[in-house]
Amino acid sequence: MKLAFVNEPVNSFVNPVDREAQIKAIEAVEASFGKRYPIVIGGQEFFTDKEIKSINPSDTSQVVGLAASATPELADKAVKVAYENFPAWSQTSFAERARILWRAASIMRKRRFELNATMILEAGKTWIEADADTAEAIDFCEFYAHEAIRYGQPQPVIPTAGEDDEMTYIPIGPVVVIPPWNFPLAITAGMTVAALVTGNTVVLKPASPTPVIAWKLFEILHEAGLPSGVLQYVPGSGGAVGDILVGHPLTRMVAFTGSMDVGIHINALAAKVAPGQIWLKRVIAEMGGKDAIIVADDGNIKEAAAAITASAFGFQGQKCSACSRAILDAAIYDDVMAEVVAATKKLKVGPAKDPNSQVGPVITESAMNSILGYMEIGKKEGKLLCGGGRADGPGYFLQPTIFGDVPAGARIEQEEIFGPVLSVTKADNYDHAIQIANGTIYGLTGAVFSRSQARLEQARRDFHVGNLYFNRKCTGALVCAQPFGGFNMSGTDSKAGGGDYLLLFLQAKTVCQKL
Ligand code: NAP
Ligand code: MG
Numbered sequence: 001m002k003l004a005f006v007n008e009p010v011n012s013f014v015n016p017v018d019r020e021a022q023i024k025a026i027e028a029v030e031a032s033f034g035k036r037y038p039i040v041i042g043g044q045e046f047f048t049d050k051e052i053k054s055i056n057p058s059d060t061s062q063v064v065g066l067a068a069s070a071t072p073e074l075a076d077k078a079v080k081v082a083y084e085n086f087p088a089w090s091q092t093s094f095a096e097r098a099r100i101l102w103r104a105a106s107i108m109r110k111r112r113f114e115l116n117a118t119m120i121l122e123a124g125k126t127w128i129e130a131d132a133d134t135a136e137a138i139d140f141c142e143f144y145a146h147e148a149i150r151y152g153q154p155q156p157v158i159p160t161a162g163e164d165d166e167m168t169y170i171p172i173g174p175v176v177v178i179p180p181w182n183f184p185l186a187i188t189a190g191m192t193v194a195a196l197v198t199g200n201t202v203v204l205k206p207a208s209p210t211p212v213i214a215w216k217l218f219e220i221l222h223e224a225g226l227p228s229g230v231l232q233y234v235p236g237s238g239g240a241v242g243d244i245l246v247g248h249p250l251t252r253m254v255a256f257t258g259s260m261d262v263g264i265h266i267n268a269l270a271a272k273v274a275p276g277q278i279w280l281k282r283v284i285a286e287m288g289g290k291d292a293i294i295v296a297d298d299g300n301i302k303e304a305a306a307a308i309t310a311s312a313f314g315f316q317g318q319k320c321s322a323c324s325r326a327i328l329d330a331a332i333y334d335d336v337m338a339e340v341v342a343a344t345k346k347l348k349v350g351p352a353k354d355p356n357s358q359v360g361p362v363i364t365e366s367a368m369n370s371i372l373g374y375m376e377i378g379k380k381e382g383k384l385l386c387g388g389g390r391a392d393g394p395g396y397f398l399q400p401t402i403f404g405d406v407p408a409g410a411r412i413e414q415e416e417i418f419g420p421v422l423s424v425t426k427a428d429n430y431d432h433a434i435q436i437a438n439g440t441i442y443g444l445t446g447a448v449f450s451r452s453q454a455r456l457e458q459a460r461r462d463f464h465v466g467n468l469y470f471n472r473k474c475t476g477a478l479v480c481a482q483p484f485g486g487f488n489m490s491g492t493d494s495k496a497g498g499g500d501y502l503l504l505f506l507q508a509k510t511v512c513q514k515l
Pocket of ligand 1: 180181208209241243259288416
């Protein structure tokens, strides 16, 4: 048993041995292109006529894999099997389950370059972004294993005289896990292993653009000793099978991360009690963001500009934590913008598998079209400072795009675009900047650049986001150090990677015996 948690270091690929290993792993994953992946329920494989085609967004002629796509009957079966297998799994010990996560983390380390390569090719992550995703998945396994040991202990109660009182945490039941494609290993692993280590059975419905990396997680957990039938792997279109999984009377909980619209829909459906259902379902829903970086008139301009550029365009702006708004004090607006625009124009857009690419493709054609639509809206609402359209290449490449002089309240300043588009707004002063930053329905991440401790304290109190950063970028939350989750329409603030997270997958039982 490990007593301390330490974050997994990320690879900067400066070492030629690592570079060579990553190139070889990319070639190996390319050699597996076109492979078929089954649905697995209760350890049984199912291939279906309808398949999900996982496309390489950097080169849309390439099919990374073909995943069987669940029918309504299979979705129903998956929940039933998760329910049937719950009693046995729920009786295993916290320590036994934690050991599976520790072994999974160790297998992920061994397969790290392969996992990175899969995300480079399936999700369009650049090398560094893919490696950070794998590192975070390892962190979730290590940290939740560590936390499970803590939650597995009897909890402190003070017994009354003449009685023996005890409170323990027990699992709650079958959990439907619905992750997004943007952290297709880390978030998928995080929600899945949290549910498993607390003793729940799981139906995992991966995001449709990224079923292959989710399959690898499924494979690793079994290699690590997870008994078959505890975790069901059920790819399928969210629209077609999502309601069956969420609405099923035997589903006890839904762990969702994705867009606000889908989160609202899931929350409403889960609230309905289906015939035969004997519990109120629990829902955690981590949703979108419209995250802002504020630069005060006393902020470090160079550091702020570098942070804005990195947070806005890392993984093509497709992070829930991405900086999609810069809010700059009028006094330093021109200086900051000169730096941000110059740095953005230098960003190299290209295929994710090329280690020199800094900005890869966006995930799908429909995402690309939606982002292009916002670029057109931006051209009317603000001043186009760079980018504004497609970039060359055989994939879904877009130019990193910045709009200046965007009025607060404009659509591109309010709606989540989820692509490489930054909206920049001028504030009259610091109070005004905070007011603009808070003026959205979301509340996920934010950052402030200022040299004044008093101003930072003001933001600590008034800037209403779940993850707030001072004098650094607003992306890249670390497991355990910066538990992650947002306020308002950014979700239920479940704080993934934090000490309270596993509690969401547990229920407490109190037993009192008269002595
Ligand atoms: P999405 O479109 O909402 O999809 C998320 C998941 O929900 C996918 O697995 C999707 O399946 C499924 N789904 C779709 N319709 C459903 C339905 N009716 N019932 C049940 N499931 C359904 O989001 P995305 O495009 O994958 O991810 C991007 C979004 O996630 C952004 O809004 C981003 O901000 C958010 N996000 C939030 C966090 C956070 O921690 N707050 C972290 C990462 C991402 P299909 O793929 O088959 O449609
Ligand atoms: Mg794809």
